[in-house]
Amino acid sequence: MEKSTNNTEKPEYFRLRPEVEKAYGYSHAVKIGQHIKISGAVSMNDEGNPKAVGDFLQQMKNCYADLDKILTHYDCSFDDVVKEDVFTTNMLQFLEHASYRNEIYKNHFPTGSWLGVKELALPEFLIEIELEAYKI
Template identity: 75%
Template sequence: MKATQILKLSIFSILLSMSFIACNQPKKEQVKEIEMVEVEQETPEYYLLRPEIEKAYGYSHAVKIGNDIKISGAVSMDNEGNPTAIGNIEQQMKNCYSDLEKVLKHYGCTFDDVILENVFTTDMAKFLEFAGYRTEIYKKQFPTGSWLGVKELALPEFMIEIELEVYKPE
């Protein structure tokens, strides 16, 4: 085949392909218009349980964006940031849940609204001895989550830290 014949066949193939594409285009009445929707930007709402301590360490205890609330890990401490219930993981766990309940109440929530709970502990065996206490916290349904054994927490006296995620439709 000569180059001119190949060129003519190529052009013919391209034109034929274009005509098939044009045939498959929807008619005007089949074309749907796209409606532009403006999405409102949610403003984060931060909460500080112990403002002086949280500012000193550089974190917020919780933040709410829309229907979602993220709650930082709660540890067993007093209002000055000193560890409490040293050496007693059961009481430390109860103190964590007490602080978490205060944060939940601030947002009009209960433990029934919790969808994720992550527990960090420096002594998994001891935690498992007292994990049954959680049935007093989660009366309807347990949330999803993880239990993680860790080498250490923020201060050596802390044996447990619990963080939560909440979903609360407005």
């Protein structure tokens, strides 16, 4: 990315599912310089419909699969993630499956928060994961 004379960088937007993101009014990721902010990933198909309804672990895996696609777009990996926030409507199920994160973060864990929430965008969503990455 080119720097302007006042030392600011132009944001680079990325849409994983352009039609869904346009309909809901968001971009899945924005990169400014070395910083990448990634909107919460949920378990949905390309049409925006929930996937793996009722299956917490599979929803979690689907979230990480989408996040991996976004990181890859920016030539990053989970090693570049510096913050991970998890939102879930069922903290007990998340804690039961939290060890799956060992398959995602092989070298170190990022900072972040685990938050129990009343609801997510659609009632079928059990988990949403958002990330921040820093690419050197």
